[in-house]
Amino acid sequence: IRAEMEDVLTDIPPPSRFFLEDLNNFTPPPPPLPYPFLLFSTPNPIKPLRPSLLIIALSSPSLNFFHHVSKTLIGTLILPEIPFSGNSVQPSLRDRSCNIYALNDADQSTILVSVQYAVAAERAHSVAKTLINEQMLPERVLILDSVQSRNFRGKLPPDDTFALKLETSGERKGVDDGQLLRGVDYFPSGSVVDGLAAALLSRCQVNKIKGTLCVSWPESGGSVTSLVKSLLLKDVLPGLEHGIDSFGEGEHFSREEKDMALSLYSRPLFFMLLVVNFLSYSLHASDPPLTLDYYQSKCPDFLGIVKKEMECAVLTDPRNAALVLRLHFHDCFVQGCDGSVLLDDTVMLQGEKKAPINLKALKGFKIIDRIKNKLESECPGIVSCADILTIAARDAVVLVGGPYWHVPLGRKDSKNAGYALVSTNLPDANDGLLSIISKFLNQGLTVTDMVALSGAHTIGMARCANFRARIYGDYQATSGLDSTSETNLNKLKSICPAAVGGDNKESAMDYVTPNLFDNSYYHLLLRGEGLINSDQELYSSVFGVQTKKLVQEYAENAVAFFEQFSESMVKMGNITDPDTFVDGEVRKNCRFVNT
Numbered sequence: 001i002r003a004e005m006e007d008v009l010t011d012i013p014p015p016s017r018f019f020l021e022d023l024n025n026f027t028p029p030p031p032p033l034p035y036p037f038l039l040f041s042t043p044n045p046i047k048p049l050r051p052s053l054l055i056i057a058l059s060s061p062s063l064n065f066f067h068h069v070s071k072t073l074i075g076t077l078i079l080p081e082i083p084f085s086g087n088s089v090q091p092s093l094r095d096r097s098c099n100i101y102a103l104n105d106a107d108q109s110t111i112l113v114s115v116q117y118a119v120a121a122e123r124a125h126s127v128a129k130t131l132i133n134e135q136m137l138p139e140r141v142l143i144l145d146s147v148q149s150r151n152f153r154g155k156l157p158p159d160d161t162f163a164l165k166l167e168t169s170g171e172r173k174g175v176d177d178g179q180l181l182r183g184v185d186y187f188p189s190g191s192v193v194d195g196l197a198a199a200l201l202s203r204c205q206v207n208k209i210k211g212t213l214c215v216s217w218p219e220s221g222g223s224v225t226s227l228v229k230s231l232l233l234k235d236v237l238p239g240l241e242h243g244i245d246s247f248g249e250g251e252h253f254s255r256e257e258k259d260m261a262l263s264l265y266s267r268p269l270f271f272m273l274l275v276v277n278f279l280s281y282s283l284h285a286s287d288p289p290l291t292l293d294y295y296q297s298k299c300p301d302f303l304g305i306v307k308k309e310m311e312c313a314v315l316t317d318p319r320n321a322a323l324v325l326r327l328h329f330h331d332c333f334v335q336g337c338d339g340s341v342l343l344d345d346t347v348m349l350q351g352e353k354k355a356p357i358n359l360k361a362l363k364g365f366k367i368i369d370r371i372k373n374k375l376e377s378e379c380p381g382i383v384s385c386a387d388i389l390t391i392a393a394r395d396a397v398v399l400v401g402g403p404y405w406h407v408p409l410g411r412k413d414s415k416n417a418g419y420a421l422v423s424t425n426l427p428d429a430n431d432g433l434l435s436i437i438s439k440f441l442n443q444g445l446t447v448t449d450m451v452a453l454s455g456a457h458t459i460g461m462a463r464c465a466n467f468r469a470r471i472y473g474d475y476q477a478t479s480g481l482d483s484t485s486e487t488n489l490n491k492l493k494s495i496c497p498a499a500v501g502g503d504n505k506e507s508a509m510d511y512v513t514p515n516l517f518d519n520s521y522y523h524l525l526l527r528g529e530g531l532i533n534s535d536q537e538l539y540s541s542v543f544g545v546q547t548k549k550l551v552q553e554y555a556e557n558a559v560a561f562f563e564q565f566s567e568s569m570v571k572m573g574n575i576t577d578p579d580t581f582v583d584g585e586v587r588k589n590c591r592f593v594n595t
Contacts, residue, residue: 322460412584
């Protein structure tokens with residue numbers, strides 16, 4: 001029996017008490033907000049929408065400038081919960097809109113999205129995905145914002161005035177010198193940005209679009225205004241000279257600004273329109289669309305079967321919750337949440353299980369196998385392994401005291417795996433903060449998502465090989481070694497010797513409440529007792545202006561942590577590869593593709 005259950009049962013006995021009556025003691029949160037959608041004024045527009053240049057103006061200077069530029073209203077982005085003061089293409093929508101303009105009447109080739117309200121951080125990802133998705137892929141994206149806006153957090157010197165930019169890898173590796181904006185400082189630290197601007201840039205990165213985010217400090221400075229003007233000079237966007245000349249009396253273009261603008265674009269621009277049905281309120285937080293009721297008629301007992309099997313697994317050993325949660329994370333960060341992490345090696349396919357980061361870290365596969373077998377008996381060929389893993393991860397968190405969230409469904413299983421992507425995409429235990437941030441941004445997740453999702457380490461174990469460098473490195477410096485932390489450090493060193501050996505011995509990442517999903521993890525970071533380096537970096541890194549504040553917030557407010565964790569888990573679970581949705585399948589056995 002032990003050989004068959006090697007990744008379910010563990011060497012350490014489970015806690016002496018686990019309250020069965022607590023398993024269902026949770027209240028589901030209210031349904032998610034309706035998803036943003038686009039509405040265009042053209043009755044029967046051509047699709048897909050593929051503008052060559054998409055300008056998204058978020059800051060006051062850029063919004064004010066475009067107010068004076070000749071433009072044609074062509075559409076509206078609707079965010080139902082946000083009021084908006086301005087005209088809409090649909091008068092009946094009243095004030096619940098955000099305008100989209102064409103800046104060239106001749107060919108409608110360059111599009112401006114004028115976001116004249118503050119988008120909440122928890123809604124930024126869905127707005128970004130509405131503007132940039134597989135049916136709306138601009139060739140280039142220019143995002144204009146200000147550090148003073150609500151889309152940015154952090155402390156900046158009050159006496160300095162400057163403009164800075166962040167770029168996607170596609171922009172840096174683009175044609176010519178790869179620069180959309182020359183003469184502007186490149187600022188590499190992702191710890192400064194969050195919100196809509198960061199979500200848009202991340203979306204560009206995920207879709208391999210040439211994207212640039214340009215921001216100014218302070219908001220009242222003229223640096224962004226000058227840069228916008230240089231972009232709109234003649235030979236770049238013909239016909240806008242009048243609007244440019246009439247804005248800002250006494251302001252002139254330098255030769256450097258003209259050279260910058262004239263070098264941007266030299267080929268014809270093309271533009272087509274897309275309409276998203278404004279009556280559709282299904283949750284579409286990913287591409288392809290996922291819905292909450294996907295299996296309601298196809299396999300109505302799906303959720304109940306998963307829940308029952310997870311109850312059995314967690315009652316057997318509460319640490320099984322962490323095993324399933326980790327599987328889900330490792331699955332989504334490699335070619336999206338497609339169940340590829342579950343595939344075994346075959347003659348024709350190299351799975352992800354034996355990649356160095358996964359080899360000793362991933363267990364719990366037999367839990368998913370048992371759920372799949374039950375579902376194949378009940379609803380053969382209906383439920384994908386990717387959806388099973390996503391729901392099982394949610395239930396795992398709930399069963400050890402964590403929050404509940406609604407899970408959009410409808411994923412397909414991939415027919416391939418991403419062995420080579422594992423080491424590139426997944427954070428390593430010894431990664432620095434900027435490296436971790438970049439890996440989350442590459443998945444379309446923000447800094448806030450990163451800090452919240454890291455809170456999953458409140459349950460689960462870490463191997464000696466992953467925390468040896470930490471406990472024999474700066475652990476003593478960050479913790480200050482009071483009596484409690486010194487006792488814990490000595491225990492860790494007894495488990496994990498400094499010399500070679502004992503690599504597979506394990507310790508709980510949250511030694512205070514190792515089998516309870518709570519905010520104790522963040523308290524440990526505040527005390528400098530994060531077990532692995534990548535965890536403690538969230539609080540102790542010199543680059544962690546924003547992450548440090550978030551750690552403090554979640555340590556003080558468990559409800560805030562639970563709410564953000566739920567939101568971020570939905571976002572992570574919605575990372576999908578459109579190719580998998582088209583070419584994917586529903587596996588009969590999660591370990592092998594169908595033959």
